[in-house]
Amino acid sequence: MIPVAEARARILAPLSPLPTETVPLARALGRVLAEPVAARRTQPPFDASAMDGYAVRRAEAGPGAVLRVIGESAAGARFDGVLGAGQAVRIFTGAPLPAGADDVLIQEDADRNGDRITVRAGRDEKRHIRPAGDDFAAGDVFPGRGPLGPADIALLAAMNHAALPLRRRPVVALIATGDELVMPGAEPGPDQIVSSNNFGLAAMLTRAGAVPRLLPIAADRPESLAALLELASDADLIVTLGGASVGDHDLVRATALAQGLELGFYKVAMRPGKPLMAGTLRGTTLIGLPGNPVSAMVCGAIFVLPAVRTMLGLPPGPETRAARLAGPVGRNGPREHYMRARLEETADGPRVTVFERQDSALLHVLQAADCLAVRPADAPAAAAGDLVQVVPLP
Numbered sequence: 376m377i378p379v380a381e382a383r384a385r386i387l388a389p390l391s392p393l394p395t396e397t398v399p400l401a402r403a404l405g406r407v408l409a410e411p412v413a414a415r416r417t418q419p420p421f422d423a424s425a426m427d428g429y430a431v432r433r434a435e436a437g438p439g440a441v442l443r444v445i446g447e448s449a450a451g452a453r454f455d456g457v458l459g460a461g462q463a464v465r466i467f468t469g470a471p472l473p474a475g476a477d478d479v480l481i482q483e484d485a486d487r488n489g490d491r492i493t494v495r496a497g498r499d500e501k502r503h504i505r506p507a508g509d510d511f512a513a514g515d516v517f518p519g520r521g522p523l524g525p526a527d528i529a530l531l532a533a534m535n536h537a538a539l540p541l542r543r544r545p546v547v548a549l550i551a552t553g554d555e556l557v558m559p560g561a562e563p564g565p566d567q568i569v570s571s572n573n574f575g576l577a578a579m580l581t582r583a584g585a586v587p588r589l590l591p592i593a594a595d596r597p598e599s600l601a602a603l604l605e606l607a608s609d610a611d612l613i614v615t616l617g618g619a620s621v622g623d624h625d626l627v628r629a630t631a632l633a634q635g636l637e638l639g640f641y642k643v644a645m646r647p648g649k650p651l652m653a654g655t656l657r658g659t660t661l662i663g664l665p666g667n668p669v670s671a672m673v674c675g676a677i678f679v680l681p682a683v684r685t686m687l688g689l690p691p692g693p694e695t696r697a698a699r700l701a702g703p704v705g706r707n708g709p710r711e712h713y714m715r716a717r718l719e720e721t722a723d724g725p726r727v728t729v730f731e732r733q734d735s736a737l738l739h740v741l742q743a744a745d746c747l748a749v750r751p752a753d754a755p756a757a758a759a760g761d762l763v764q765v766v767p768l769p
């Protein structure tokens with residue numbers, strides 16, 4: 376058994392960022408930039424009005440002042456002249472501020488009579504001008520990388536990018552194994568269950584910016600698994616689920632070895648996830664996840680997502696943070712324990728409640744969790760208030 380950090384390092388070592396492709400902005404949600412991109416324009420490109428009202432000179436627009444309206448500046452159609460003494464220009468939100476003006480009087484503070492306005496008493500003192508470049512300036516580097524969210528897309532659109540240089544999305548083949556499994560919606564036989572791990576992993580991968588490819592379930596026969604490994608051979612990463620342990624029907628390692636797998640390691644000092652294995656099959660990284668549903672999901676977060684992020688050119692993670700235990704936890708054994716838990720922000724900082732039940736078959740416990748509290752191998756018992764590292768669940 377090797378430590379978790381070493382197992383992850385060995386998985387990541389042969390991986391590198393995938394090539395760049397140019398993708399229309401409207402298809403960039405959830406994708407990752409392959410290189411920094413900069414604003415192609417300044418926003419706003421001119422001093423703009425933030426309100427509907429009148430562009431004026433502040434020094435002459437005190438309460439009671441009377442000004443003559445000489446024109447209009449609308450969003451998309453500016454007033455071309457220069458504002459002179461005693462003059463005002465009708466202006467609308469988003470319109471360029473005319474030369475000579477330094478203030479926008481909101482229309483609620485003006486009484487209009489023909490081409491005259493009178494400034495009301497108690498007028499709003501705010502100038503209601505958005506200076507040029509208030510949001511960003513041409514050349515400003517877009518601050519994010521990805522996976523891009525809705526606000527990222529909005530900012531990139533405003534920066535005038537119709538298409539973006541993105542990392543190609545890693546295609547991850549998912550092969551669930553076991554005669555006991557049927558697809559959701561099918562009618563399981565008396566000794567069968569519904570396959571959940573491949574769907575959970577697929578969701579995790581999609582959210583991380585990868586393309587999961589759900590292959591048919593492999594039966595517990597070497598020919599079945601071998602055929603599916605063949606089918607998966609053009610993926611960027613192959614993930615098998617189950618069949619990793621020592622039982623008579625756990626065939627993944629033997630079958631993959633017979634197909635030419637160069638085994639990197641088998642077994643990690645981790646709970647859940649001990650029977651994890653990884654290696655290279657015909658040039659493609661293969662990660663063999665344990666079958667217990669929570670083990671598969673935890674190993675997905677701790678090993679598969681870092682592999683995907685590396686292929687996307689992102690820091691591999693997982694990111695951890697410190698939190699105080701809400702209650703005591705017992706001493707740990709020789710395997711690093713990734714305990715299902717819930718994190719809350721309190722006045723004293725983040726606090727983590729570790730769940731009572733940690734059996735790796737309990738998906739309802741995982742569903743209730745939002746993080747994993749990490750207990751190092753052989754850690755002594757810990758008390759409420761002690762610090763532990765937590766990994767947010769994806």
Ligand SMILES: Nc1nc2c(c(=O)[nH]1)N[C@H]1C(S)=C(S)[C@@H](COP(=O)(O)OP(=O)(O)OC[C@H]3O[C@@H](n4cnc5c(N)ncnc54)[C@H](O)[C@@H]3O)O[C@H]1N2
Pocket residue numbers: 551552553555556568569570571572573616617618619620621622625647648649650664665666667668670735
């Ligand atoms: N004698 C030993 N037995 C076991 C050991 C051990 O060291 N010695 N390790 C245990 C640990 S830890 C784990 S984890 C499991 C994992 O074993 P496998 O990877 O071989 O998983 P399976 O036997 O295929 O399945 C385990 C369990 O999970 C269910 N399963 C499998 N795939 C799915 C799926 N796609 N969706 C939902 N559920 C799935 C399967 O039906 C089993 O109940 O081994 C322990 N045993």
Ligand code: MOO
Pocket residue numbers: 645646647648649650665667670735
């Ligand atoms: O390591 Mo197994 O993954 O405990 O359930």
